[in-house]
Amino acid sequence: MTENEISKLIIGAAIEVHKELGPGLLESSYEVCLAYELRKQGLNVQTQVALPVIYKDVKLDAGYRIDILVENKVIIEVKAVDGLADIHTAQLLTYLKLKNIKLGLLINFNTTKVVSGIKRIVNNL
Numbered sequence: 001m002t003e004n005e006i007s008k009l010i011i012g013a014a015i016e017v018h019k020e021l022g023p024g025l026l027e028s029s030y031e032v033c034l035a036y037e038l039r040k041q042g043l044n045v046q047t048q049v050a051l052p053v054i055y056k057d058v059k060l061d062a063g064y065r066i067d068i069l070v071e072n073k074v075i076i077e078v079k080a081v082d083g084l085a086d087i088h089t090a091q092l093l094t095y096l097k098l099k100n101i102k103l104g105l106l107i108n109f110n111t112t113k114v115v116s117g118i119k120r121i122v123n124n125l
Helices: 003-021 027-040 086-099
Strands: 045-050 053-055 058-060 065-070 074-079 103-108 118-122
Touching (some): 003 027, 027 045, 074 086, 086 103, 086 118
């Protein structure tokens, strides 16, 4: 399955979660529900994946965590904020680079329509 195919499934699942829960909850609630929806579709889903920082060729545990990793191909960063900021994009791009993954989705559930809170980030490996 390609990154684009996975991405379409993720967006569909995010819409389903948002329909059920609406805006205004904690990020952790959306993360758990989104992971559940994706697993129901038979996808390999990992949550809160440790992401070490590589500093001068040494792996250091700095406490970073990927919210959701799907099929080891797409990183999802879940937000529940008033609006996405440049730092959110930078954070996801850094995660993509550290994990050597091409595609990430930044999903803000604190919107009236979740599709308006989805940002696709591509790491030009």
